[in-house]
Amino acid sequence: MPRYDSADSDERSAKHEPTGSVTGLLHAAARGDNGAADRLFPQIYEQLLALARSHMHQENPGHTLQATALVHEAYLRLVGSDPLSWSSRTAFFQASAKAMRRILIDHARRRGRSKRGGDLKREPLDAVDLAVSSDPDEVEALDAAVSRLAERDPRAADVLQLRFYAGLSVEDTAAALGCSERTVKREWAFARAWLYQELQA
Amino acid sequence: MADWQRVKSIFEQLIELSDEDRDRSLGRLCEGDVELRAAVERLINAHEQAGSFLAMPTLDRRRGEAEDVIPGKPEFLPSRIGCYTPLEAIGEGGFGTVYRARQEAPVRRIVALKVIKPGMDTREVIARFESERQALAMMNHPNIAPVLDAGATEEGRPYFVMEYVPGEPITAYCDRHRLELRERLELFVQVCHAVQHAHQKRIIHRDIKPTNVLVMSRDADGQHDDDVQQGPASGAAAVARVIDFGVAKAMDQRLTEHSVFTQEGMLVGTLEYMSPEQADTSQVDIDTRTDVYSLGVLLYELVTGSLPFNPQTLRHKGYVEIQRIVREVEPPRPSARLSALDGVSSVPKDGRSAEIARRRGTDVRTLIRKVRGELDWIVMKCLEKDRARRYETANGVGLEVERFLKNEPVLAGPPGAGYRIRKFVRRNRVAIAAITGTGAALTVGFLVSIAGFVAATRALDLADDQRQLAQHSANDARRAADKAEAVNRFLQDMLSEADPRNNARRDLTVREALDRAVARLDSGEMKHQPEIEAAVRLTVGRTYIGLAQYAPAETQIEFAVDVYRSLFGESSGEYADALQQRGTVRKFAGRPVEAEPDFRTALAIQRSRGETAAAEAAACANDLATALLDLKRFDEAAQLQKEVLSFARRPENVDKPILSEAINNMGSLHLARGEHGLAEPYFREALDVNRRIVGDLHPNVATNLDNLAQTLHSKGDLDGSEETYREALAVRRKLFGADHPDVATSLHNLAVLHFVRGNLEACEEGLREAFDILRRMNGRGHPDTLTVADSLISVVGASGRLDEAERLLHESYDAVRDDPAIPLARKCALAERLVDLYRAWSKPDKADEWSKKAEHWRALETASTQPSSG
Structure with missing residues (x-):
């Protein structure tokens, strides 16, 4: 498990990363380079997918695969022990949250389709048979609700995505978003309640 | 939603308040804005109900093991629970949350605190825990982490306090450390010792599974046990500790329909380790062998890396199917499972079994070779469906594994002697399944209880009439002039001697009254009034039918047939009526072949009498159709049934019993x-009609219910079916008491349903009761008795009690052998079942002997069904 509480004194990045590397992209993204953020996403997505796939093959049957644990493992692989500033880490986890959300919803849709008898072609994700532990319809409904939340309350949605999809602690989420832990807790409680109510409706 | 920011801000203020303060502040903060208030309230409710919603997205293709202890992302740590301060959440699951917590008093120490999620009766949970508390306190074993305390949080959720074990689930530990088979088995032996210790203190765990068996490295004290490369980790260097003793019992976790579907996470995690007797909801009797079963599943998983039953399969099955699988399906031997994984692995590199072997520090072939044989036998002995075949104790399992490790011979053996018996058992399961599957075809004479209809109704109506008569006796007696009055007076006398109101058991009273009446008639009391005597005897006979006393019924009716024929002639309505009664009693007695000509003759007579006898003709046609149904001549029956129904639907019959009878019989x-879809609406309509014209408590209602239940069963609605059967049974017991063939019908049908649901004990119990009733009431050779006996033999055979199966088969055979009314095929089938039994029993001489008898009947049957060729 990586530790995140290292001092954030590393903007210097002693060694020069090749521009395509994740660390380099993270630094660029942290400096506000939107292109870098865009190039980051597919890399993280690929890595998460590959991890999920290999885990599904290798893990002891019945082993639970935590989406958030995947994100953390992806961090270890892509960033390793390179010290990162909090803003770079934030960029990473924001991209990861987005990627994880995409993986979950893609898979849910595929599962939903196969459940309804369509589309028997094996697609990459089916090969890993990645499953969320709830009903595909629910995953989809949740995803749609998160999108609605993001439209109306971007900050609550940010907290939700970092906490839920990337598995950040309250503390780390607060650091990532530059706000207090108390705020994170309140936003999280609100987002959760609002989504719950949306899904109940 | 009202203004987003205002709603959000009020919500955020409110959730920091206590419940009472919340209610008070809500009004103030919303300042009378109804819409705003509603929006906030909805959110607050959602907040309170959200529980573990969005706790963690989990990816798991194989199993919803929700209890995996994972480093949790604490949400809001409760500040204090009792005298404990939670430090971090270390586990999250369907049951609730586990915290690492600090205890302040009376001693300062770190504990694990398991807080159960809302939804359980806290007082009951704690009371159940308290009842076992003393025994729990007496446990003292290095491989047990004791449960220290139980209590309730301020919100009323139960919690358990346990010694904190900084370990990980045994399977995860073994895999992460790549423990070899031997090391895994050594750890497993520790678990057996722990469970044995608890059993000696009379504590059954009830929920043994990897997440309740935590392992930590001995040297590391569990604290720094993080890396794969940690020197030679081995089973001996590791300590297993079993947690959660007493918790499962306190939480009363059982497989129930409700829990499977609403608490999927929790129960699915437990399902795969659940013993057959736990899967049986009616089975409350759990003993140490239940834990032996779960130990077997754990051993299976440690050895093969997979579970006996594919969790994916289990998860996607309904409750009934899960029960069936756990109770009936024999899982593959561990070595076979490993081979299968190897064989079917379609994954190009890195197949699952290769990986599983790698985690055990070996290759697939070597692993399979090690497992095949003795270890297979040990695991399979733990997993026996019948707990009497398992190891008696956890120690038994532990010693056995130790013997295996020391290369000493194990006690468990290959499937040898028992094997053939098991095969027989399985065949018997197929047999009873066949009864169910083709239920309609086999059970027309019995399960489709047109039977109860006519006779029972009439008996009851009669009893009612007679009670009324008894009440108006003064008037009626004075006008006693004609035949009907004479009959009534006789019956009235009969009944006033045995007033049903003085006796709780009405059927007994009526029966006594009937016997007394017959005695009086036989003594010649009415010998100068033959016509009246015949009418009385006919009524007495009908009443006997209602009580399922077919032999005395037929004697009385036979008398009426003779008298009417000589008094009124063979084309009279009276004669036809008596014939119809004789047909009825013959049909009920299981002799539809003899019933048919009676009904046909009666029908012809009534038809010849024209429109005045239209109702009588319809009644005869109705009876004839049911007899044809018994004879499986469906087309002829259908033809008649349609005629009857169109007559019954005439407006003047809207309140007549013929309407519901005709509708019901169409459904039958x-x-x-086998046309269930077509049958159901008829039964429902008949039920409506009957409830309208005769009320809820009536034999016809029970018959409709029974038939409806069978239809629901056929189309797979087991819950609806069971409920409906029970309703029918309740009505019948109220009407007839405990001893009546119709009660037996209901019992048999419920038993078949129990069988389908995998509840063999309830099934057997029901069958025995039904069998007992029918044997006494109808005789051993009656087709209904034989049908129930067949079912009972299957169930008894399925439990391996071959001697009893043998006895029952012989009884059935002896009862039918010389009865010409019993179809040859049935006699042949009984002989064949005996052959099967003796083969399974390794009694070849007897098998041969019965094989010849079966051959004899088969030859006769073939001859009888072949058209004579000249």
């Missing part, structure tokens, strides 16, 4: 033909 016809 469809059911007998």
Whole structure:
């Protein structure tokens, strides 16, 4: 498990990363380079997918695969022990949250389709048979609700995505978003309640 | 939603308040804005109900093991629970949350605190825990982490306090450390010792599974046990500790329909380790062998890396199917499972079994070779469906594994002697399944209880009439002039001697009264009034039918047939009526072949009498159709049934019993033909009609219910079916008491349903009761008795009690052998079952002997069904 509480004194990045590397992209993204953020996403997505796939093959049957644990493992692989500033880490986890959300919803849709008898072609994700532990319809409904939340309350949605999809602690989420832990807790409680109510409706 | 920011801000203020303060502040903060208030309230409710919603997205293709202890992302740590301060959440699951917590008093120490999620009766949970508390306190074993305390949080959720074990689930530990088979088995032996210790203190765990068996490295004290490369980790260097003793019992976790579907996470995690007797909801009797079963599943998983039953399969099955699988399906031997994984692995590199072997520090072939044989036998002995075949104790399992490790011979053996018996058992399961599957075809004479209809109704109506008569006796007696009055007076006398109101058991009273009446008639009391005597005897006979006393019934009716024929002639309505009664009693006695000509003759007579006898003709046609149904001549039956129904639907019959009878019998016809979809609406309509014209408590209602239940069963609605059967049974017991063939019908049908649901004990119990009733009431050779006996033999055989199966088969055979009314095929089938039994029993001489008898009947049957060729 990586530790995140290292001092954030590393903007210097002693060694020069090749521009395509994740660390380099993270630094660029942290400096506000939107292109870098865009190039980051597919890399993280690929890595998460590959991890999920290999885990599904290798893990002891019945082993639970935590989406958030995947994100953390992806961090270890892509960033390793390179010290990162909090803003770079934030960029990473924001991209990861987005990627994880995409993986979950893609898979849910595929599962939903196969459940309804369509589309028997094996697609990459089916090969890993990645499953969320709830009903595909629910995953989809949740995803749609998160999108609605993001439209109306971007900050609550940010907290939700970092906490839920990337598995950040309250503390780390607060650091990532530059706000207090108390705020994170309140936003999280609100987002959760609002989504719950949306899904109940 | 009202203004987003205002709603959000009020919500955020409110959630920091206590419940009472919340209510008070809500009004103030919303300042009378109804819409705003509603929006906030909805959110607050959602907040309170959200529970573990969005706790963690989990990816798991194989199993919803929700209890995996994972480093949790604490949400809001409760500040204090009792005298404990939670430090971090270390586990999250369907049951609730586990915290690492600090205890302040009376001693300062770190504990694990398991807080159960809302939804359980806290007082009951704690009371159940308290009842076992003393025994729990007496446990003292290095491989047990004791449960220290239980209590309730301020919100009223139960919690358990346990010694904190900084370990990980045994399977995860073994895999992460790549423990070899031997090391895994050594750890497993520790678990057996722990469970044995608890058993000696009379504590059954009830929920043994990897997440309740935590392992930590001995040297590391569990604290720094993080890396794969940690020197030679081995089973001996590791300590297993079993947690959660007493918790499962306190939480009363059982497989129930409700829990499977609403608490999937929790129960699915437990399902795969659940013993057959736990899967049986009616089975409350759990003993140490239940834990032996779960130990077997754990051993299976440690050895093969997979579970006996594919969790994916289990998860996607309904409750009934899960029960069935756990109770009936024999899982593959561990070595076979490993081979299968190897064989079917379609994954190009890195197949699952290769990986599983790698985690055990070996290759697939070597692993399979090590497992095949003794270890297979040990695991399979733990997993026996019948707990009497398992190891008696956890120690038994532990010693056995130790013997294996020391290369000493194990006690468990290969499937040898028992094997053939098991195969027989399985065949018997197929046999009873066949009864169910083709239920309609086999059960027309019995399960489709047109039977109860006519006779029972009439008996009851009669009893009612007679009670009324008894009440108006003064008037009626004075006008006693004609035949009907004479009959009534006789019956009235009979009944006033045995007033049903003085006796709780009405059927007994009526029976006594009937016997007394017959005695008086036989003594010649009415010998100068033959016509009246015949009418009385006919009524007495009908009443006997209602009580299922077919032999005395037939004697009385036979008398009436003779008298009417000589008094009124063979084309009279009276004669036809008596014939119809004789047909009825013959049909009920299981002799539809003899019933048919009676009904046909009666029908012809009534038809010849024209429109005045239209109702009588319809009644005869109705009876004839049911007899044809018994004879499986469906087309002829259908033809008649349609005529009867169109007559019954005439407006003047809207309140007549013929309407519901005709509708019901149409349904029965469809059911007998396997057309469930067509049958159901008829039964429902008949039920409506009957409830309208006769009320809820009536034999016809029970018959409709029974038939409806069978239809629901056929189309797979087991819950609806069971409920409906029980309703029918309740009505019948109220009407007839405990001893009546119709009660037996209901019992048999419920038993078949129990069988389908995998509840063999309840099934057997029901069958025995039904069998007992029918044997006494109808005799051993009656087709209904034989049908129930067949079912009972299957169940008894399925439990391996071959001697009892043998005895029952012989009884059935002896009862039918010389009865010409019993179809040859049935006699042949009984002989064949005996052959099967003796083969399974390794009694070849007897098998041969019965094989010859079966051959004899088969030859006769073939001859009888072949058209004579000249």
